[in-house]
Amino acid sequence: MQQVSSFQNQDTGTLYLVPTPIGNLDDMTFRAVKVLKDADLIAAEDTRHTQQLLNHFDIHTPEISFHEHNTEQRIPELIEKLKGGVTIAQCSDAGMPSISDPGKELVAAAVREGIPVVPLPGANAGLTALIASGLVPQPFYFYGFLERKHQQQVQELQQLRNRSETMIFYEAPHRLKKTLKTMAEVLGNKRQVVLARELTKRYEEFSRGCLAEINEFYMNHQPRGEYVIIVAGNPHPDEDGKQDETGTPIEQIDRAISEGLSTNMAIKLVAKKNKLNRQELYKQYHNI
Structure with a gap:
């Protein structure tokens, strides 16, 4: 079992995960502003977008882009910087890093290398x-x-x-x-x-x-x-789950339609679930 606190490995830098406002800039925390000011480098999803936030809070820390399209290139570079003692604050355009935003791969890489990862609380949509x-x-x-x-x-x-x-x-x-x-x-x-x-x-x-x-x-x-x-x-998952598995394919189609599916979609799903030919089931259902 690996245990690494933010204070154990003083030879490396620290990776801070910094949530940013999802709209209202007043939701930025005092701690988040301080971390962004004190960090050696900010890894930002969009440096132009983050620069607006930095300007608002008079933060002059240098930025580097880190987004879904350059993950493979950036992660080794950022890990090397962290190993060398550089403290990095990673943030996405809005909300929490890693939650439908970049971050999880960098965190995993830092954890593997024993680099301290410190999450900050903050905005989440x-x-x-x-x-x-x-x-x-x-x-x-x-x-x-x-x-x-x-x-x-x-x-x-x-x-x-x-x-x-x-x-x-x-x-x-x-x-x-x-x-x-x-x-x-x-x-x-x-x-x-x-x-x-x-x-x-x-x-x-x-x-x-x-x-x-x-x-x-x-x-x-x-x-x-x-x-x-x-x-x-x-509210009734067990009942629905049992119903989905019972009845003839025609009954299953009728049940799916009563729950809001279109006829064609219901036929398609029932055919796939029962491993039936969709065209043949369509003809059977419509008495063709």
Whole structure:
């Protein structure tokens, strides 16, 4: 078992994980500002974006870019700096490093090398939305971003649909409508959901209702800003799980349709689950 505290290895630098505001700059902590000022180097997801934060708090620490596209190149470089005694503060554009943002690979590499890793508490969009959602706050299941393609989303949500915990997702505005429709297909129109938009900013907004109501609202409204989607857990996962495995394929299709899936999607999912030919099941269901 490896145990390394931030004070044990004085021959190396320390990797600090610094959360940054998700909107309101006043949410920056005194400690976070101090760490960014005292660090030798800041590893930032977007140096231009972080520079605005540094300017606001009169921080002059040099930056280096560290994002998902240069991870392989940067990690060996940053680890060598840490081994040489350089103290690095790593931060993403908003919120906590590693939570749907860069950071986890660097942390893992630092841990392997016995380099101290010190996390700072701070802003997190998922938890901020959860505590104001009105849904059961614990237990919760954090998922983050779903895959972008429809079929991949369906497969992911099928794996999640019987979870009893409240679930937390992130979504970009230009993909929100499609994601909500897919959620209704798989989870059912009656599932309760809360959308949190532009958290901590001037136009912060919460939308609450079932998926059918939320989808109807966004038929006439254009999504704006970044979203956190809080989805109520399934209150009867054991019953639903048993039902999914019982009945003929035709009965399974009817059940899936009654829960909000389109006919074609229900046929596709039932065919895959039962290892049947989709075209033949389609003909059978429609009596062709």
